[in-house]
Amino acid sequence: MNVARLTLDPAFRIGSIDRRLFGSFVEHMGRCVYTGVFEPGHPRADDLGLRQDVLELAREMGVTLVRYPGGNFVSNYRWEDGVGPRESRPTRLDLAWRSIETNQFGLSEYMAWVRRLGAEPMMAVNLGTRGLPEALDLLEYCNYPGGTEMSDRRIKNGDLQPYGIKLWCLGNEMDGPWQIGHQTAAEYGRKAAETARAMRRLDPSVELVACGSSNRQMPTFGAWEATVLEQCYDQVDYISMHAYYQEHDGDTDSFLASAVDMDAFIDDVVATADHVRAKTRSEKKLRISFDEWNVWYADRFPGESALEWQQAPRLIEDEYSVVDALVVGTYLISLIGHADRVAIGAQAQLANVIAPIRTEPGGPAWRQTIFHPFAQAARFARGEALRVEPVAPSIETKKYGAVPALTAAASYDAGSGSAALFAVNRDRAEPIELTVDLRALPGATLRAHHVLSDDDHRATNTQQNPDRIVPRVIAGGEQTGQITVTLPPASWNVLEISAPE
Numbered sequence: 001m002n003v004a005r006l007t008l009d010p011a012f013r014i015g016s017i018d019r020r021l022f023g024s025f026v027e028h029m030g031r032c033v034y035t036g037v038f039e040p041g042h043p044r045a046d047d048l049g050l051r052q053d054v055l056e057l058a059r060e061m062g063v064t065l066v067r068y069p070g071g072n073f074v075s076n077y078r079w080e081d082g083v084g085p086r087e088s089r090p091t092r093l094d095l096a097w098r099s100i101e102t103n104q105f106g107l108s109e110y111m112a113w114v115r116r117l118g119a120e121p122m123m124a125v126n127l128g129t130r131g132l133p134e135a136l137d138l139l140e141y142c143n144y145p146g147g148t149e150m151s152d153r154r155i156k157n158g159d160l161q162p163y164g165i166k167l168w169c170l171g172n173e174m175d176g177p178w179q180i181g182h183q184t185a186a187e188y189g190r191k192a193a194e195t196a197r198a199m200r201r202l203d204p205s206v207e208l209v210a211c212g213s214s215n216r217q218m219p220t221f222g223a224w225e226a227t228v229l230e231q232c233y234d235q236v237d238y239i240s241m242h243a244y245y246q247e248h249d250g251d252t253d254s255f256l257a258s259a260v261d262m263d264a265f266i267d268d269v270v271a272t273a274d275h276v277r278a279k280t281r282s283e284k285k286l287r288i289s290f291d292e293w294n295v296w297y298a299d300r301f302p303g304e305s306a307l308e309w310q311q312a313p314r315l316i317e318d319e320y321s322v323v324d325a326l327v328v329g330t331y332l333i334s335l336i337g338h339a340d341r342v343a344i345g346a347q348a349q350l351a352n353v354i355a356p357i358r359t360e361p362g363g364p365a366w367r368q369t370i371f372h373p374f375a376q377a378a379r380f381a382r383g384e385a386l387r388v389e390p391v392a393p394s395i396e397t398k399k400y401g402a403v404p405a406l407t408a409a410a411s412y413d414a415g416s417g418s419a420a421l422f423a424v425n426r427d428r429a430e431p432i433e434l435t436v437d438l439r440a441l442p443g444a445t446l447r448a449h450h451v452l453s454d455d456d457h458r459a460t461n462t463q464q465n466p467d468r469i470v471p472r473v474i475a476g477g478e479q480t481g482q483i484t485v486t487l488p489p490a491s492w493n494v495l496e497i498s499a500p501e
Contacts, residue, residue, distance in 0.1 A: 002432045004392035009440035014385040015340030022378035023065030023346040028073045030315030035361040036351030038105045053365040062378025067122040067346040072096035075128025075180040082106015098307040127171030128181025173214040189231030196235035209238040209289045216265040229276040242292035254399035256426040259330035289344040320368045329373035329492040336409040339385035366466035380420035383413035417499025425487040432487040443500030449474040453491035
């Protein structure tokens with residue numbers, strides 16, 4: 001058995017864990033919206049056509065923020081199409097995903113859904129085919145109380161009170177040649193700065209996210225961030241990051257270690273932002289909105305050009321295994337471990353499209369394996385992120401070389417005195433005996449040890465067997481000063497550590 005150890009000490013603080021770190025993403029793509037979160041006529045649909053079974057699962061998952069409406073979709077989207085009486089809304093062609101968009105779900109339905117979920121909205125503006133005037137119109141419609149053309153239109157459409165949306169994305173992936181309205185860094189940086197200045201004049205309370213690189217492999221990565229931020233650093237609050245990973249050619253060990261790349265990606269963006277801060281003599285420290293991340297088997301997707309025009313096609317509905325759940329757990333550990341700089345997160349997407357929640361039209365909704373690490377991180381990661389430095393053996397990977405078999409993050413809630421440790425054993429063959437030093441938490445005990453693992457690492461949750469993979473709880477103990485637990489091979493683990501009563 002492998003042996004590892006680490007220390008939990010409230011003095012070793014990284015930063016406060018922003019609750020918006022546990023966000024999700026709803027895009028007009030595939031069946032995320034239609035027959036996902038929205039399906040009039042479904043047995044569990046409410047008065048607006050919102051699926052209550054999906055809402056209940058999203059609440060259980062602990063989603064705190066929802067980014068909308070895209071994604072690639074937003075760069076050709078006319079937000080006006082999705083407001084007002086549904087019977088008068090136009091049907092349009094969505095050029096991003098070659099889909100027929102009915103606009104039966106739009107801004108008012110999204111806001112009603114977010115409110116019923118109890119989450120914060122995160123709205124993206126179209127800086128692809130549109131620009132500053134349309135962004136201002138949308139902001140006025142959403143946030144101005146009344147007495148103007150756009151605010152009165154909202155009132156006429158039945159929403160008497162302003163939405164009060166604070167968090168706004170200035171476009172989406174504008175560095176990508178696939179993006180409708182793709183721009184160079186200089187072009188986008190100027191447009192983002194101009195839009196940000198104008199939006200703040202209308203509503204000084206807004207928080208704004210500039211587009212970073214679509215992924216770390218983009219040929220312009222690094223240079224894009226530097227050029228964009230040199231133009232808009234003081235006008236924005238966050239720079240975005242997007243990252244998707246998948247297993248290649250059966251190389252499971254490298255896949256399990258892929259959070260190493262995520263960590264390096266975050267560090268590179270932070271370094272670039274801080275360089276611009278020094279160069280521009282700014283007093284503000286920019287934070288990160290990691291507003292698209294997940295496991296996505298992109299190699300299985302033939303590309304947008306292969307799609308036929310249709311409404312809500314079954315698109316990129318990946319079925320997730322135990323291994324995928326563990327990898328998602330390692331990404332959550334990375335985000336928590338960078339809580340000092342990563343303030344916002346959005347796992348992409350919520351329903352059906354590379355999603356933790358799957359649905360069938362007219363049928364059930366169920367939790368995929370990746371649902372569970374997210375739900376537990378959102379539930380237990382409270383207060384401050386703590387720095388943990390595990391001493392553990394390594395595993396060899398083809399892509400990343402020697403990587404620690406154990407990756408971990410921790411949180412500490414000063415109000416309750418409780419802590420939580422999140423750990424993944426990447427070793428598929430050997431368990432890890434983990435000893436946690438608790439001397440800095442006198443009298444603390446292990447309340448429970450949650451484990452997600454299975455002898456079949458490829459096992460999934462399906463419509464027929466939706467609870468094949470669920471976390472199990474191992475009872476805690478009265479160990480004092482330190483605790484010792486066994487982390488099964490290839491496992492996600494949460495240790496609930498309680499303060500003395």
